[in-house]
Amino acid sequence: MFDLIIMLSRYLFLFYIILFLWQAVVYVAYEQGGYLGSPSRAVSIQKGVIVWLHVTAFLILSYEPEMMLLDFKALSTGVAGLVFLLAAMVLLDKFYYEGCPLVWTGMLFLLDVSMIMLQRLDPALALRQLMWMSIGIAIMLFIPFILRLIPRFEAFELVYIIAAYGLILTTLLFGTAKYGSVNWLKIGPITFQPSEIVKFLFIFYLASVFRKRVELKQLLITGGLSAGIVLLLVLQKDLGGALIFFMTYMVMLYIATSNELLFFAGMGAASVAATLAYHLFSHVRVRVAAWKNPWSDVDGGGYQIVNSLFAITTWGLLGSGLTKGMPKSIPVVESDFIFAAICEEMGTLFGMGMVCLYIMLFFRGILIVIRCQRRYYSLLAAGVTTMFAFQAFLIIGGVIKLIPLTGVTLPFVSYGGSSVLVSIMMLGLLQWVNVYCEQHDMNYQNSLSQNQNETEWDGDDFHE
């Protein structure tokens, strides 16, 4: 009987994610001038879907067929998760009144999937992840205050880049290795990935530099400094991190200069660098070999990717049903390979829905970039958006063997304190840009209409 319920629940999960995505379409349609339904109702339905997804999944996860009882521990994690979700929904709306609601619901959906999958894989991890999520949201609520406290934080470009280098070099010297990459730092009982914090510093640095007219001198300096960070990450064997930083740099450079030639030249240089890295570093060769033909070394280098492919393909479009698969046969399934586990148990269609969800989040981020009137904030938003979208692409593409595997986390979903914290705070930053720009834009419009010459300080951004 329980087996039957799990079988049917697969359709329910698919229904949830399709309904969720459809409501996003309804919202966007209204925004673009069409009408498929009320946008506020669409957001409410999305929130409802998140709650129902959570309740359905945790009822299945806490049921014990032998005892015909619900497991108390799993159930309490579920209740705690539900409280977290509801509290986040209320607080986020309060603190970011003008934030984009689709970004919040999208993020919460992903966080909920993360909780569900971690509860399935390892309940202890689910609890810890829930704690990190709560801390992340709590910190994020204060981002607007913090940023308001520091006036003109675009002026500190040197501070950002020096801190970034400091952190990366410290890791290189004192770091501990985990899963083959030396990108963890241990301070007392806490281990964290400094490269996650460097992501922030890097985006702030580039936005600060590129807000001005980009001259050759800046181009060379930022290019050199960014290449340095990328190289240091390669030395730490953090290939995924290196790629993310590189792409973020290229995108921000392109957006700031609108120079296609520069973009393609950068890509060309990267191809040369990648070829060099392939010949210089054995760990790069190992990754590429495992991608090209994992079947030739199933017990060795190809083990992870082959098991990931088994998980995704064995059960077909709808998956095995929650708790019915074997996701634990994939190494590091709770972090890098969590997407394979989701495809296995909730279905590949659900996984494809999640990819659409990332596209949706990316779209909202780009919209914020385009709507924002100030160059500096546009650049910040562009950096954040590209970074998390490209990271999602890297790991999903790696897990399905579209591209060579690079060990990065799936934003909001993979287990990992620093990853979740930074992902949440990045979206906080994005939303804050949105809030700031909308307010600023309104003030600007008001001042124009009142024909006042003295407007609020508008930054020293370069104006085209």
Added chain:
Amino acid sequence: MNNLKRSTQRIFWLITLIFFLILAAMAKLVLFDRQEIASSPYNPRLNYADSSVKRGSIKDINEDTLAESVDNGDGTYTRKYNRSRMAAHITGYSSKGKTGVEAAENFELQKVHNEILQRIEYILTGEPIKGNDVILTVDMDIQSVAGNLLGNKKGAVVVMEPSTGRVLALQAYPDFDPNTVAQNWESLKDDPDSALVNRSTQGLYPPGSTFKIVTALAALEYYDGWQNFTYECKGEAVFENKVIHCYNNTVHGTVDMKKAIATSCNCYFAELAKTMGAEAIRKEADKLYFNETYPFLLAHSDSSVVLNGDSKENEIVETAIGQGKTLATPLHMAMIACAVANDGMMMKPYIVDHIQYYNGAVSKTTVPEKLDEVFSAEYANIITDMMVSCVEEGTGTAARISGIEVAGKTGTAENATGSDHSWFIGFAPADNPKVSVAVVIENADQDGRATPIAAKVLQAALEKYQ
């Protein structure tokens, strides 16, 4: 719109595009590559059988059950192999790992069609939840004839339908009882005769004179002078430092290609190979899927021909008569016979006819597929003519069947393990081929040669398939 916004839009489309690549790759994985990936023997999910599911049966083309799961009365199942040894190398075993069709079609056998309906039915009526049945192309009537003829002679028999590539029988000895593999594991796994190895698909034998068909085809294809090429056979000849004998040192006199095939004249083919060179033979062999993997469901070995431009003369002449380092599997030699019978079109060999759901509905009927047109119909007719004369008046007279013209080629392969292996490959009826056969008997003595066995198998198969 300013530049920044336009660039941002371009970046949006670029990254959205790569996300769509992901969606496409996922769809491809789960819709097209699924079967191939998921049925890999490395997939741990396949061994994790849902104990509430009754694994599907394996049946032959007449729906005769070869393997089925029998309820122990307590909801658990035991795998039972009704035909035991007779089909052992086809079904394989399913304790101590899986082999044969049990391994290759594990995915289908374990897969539950209409799972929700079946589970509801199970709750309501207690009717077990059934996996899909696999229906083979194998005909147990022919498989049994082949098995009985093989008796306790080491070797293999392969019977195929040339026009489709359907495998009608795949028999090999030594064999084993799949029902008792777990009990006998210790002796089976270290068996000196490798009883667990399916000789029909994995056994690599020197093909002996049956390989002359390949040499002849190489001449047809790459040596224009073949029609006028004759040789004065003296029973033996010296090539470089290698002495080539005809069987029993028989002197064949003046022979052309047809007579050389019929009488299996080694000296003729050695001289022919020397004249046309190593590369022609190698090219023809490669075309016929030597040194290359062809698709087939069960585990199989690749046949090999090692000639190249640098090969020495003695190597060339040895290869031309199927000796030296030349190795072939019985299945592959049967495929070559099929290609000759099928006007040069080599078909993809297949052994699963269709999958059958719990409710009797048929799914996934295998459609015969062409592998490659390996030579022209004209050459096929010439070779057929030569093979007919081999059976009518040459070394293969033991394969004659009254009223039916048989085309065939015998082989006697010297080897390191003792007396010669005996080969026969052929098909019948010669003018409208319905059945092909390849038989190999290891270290054959006078009473147990391949040709008469092949004749009886052909006769049995023709009774059903003509």
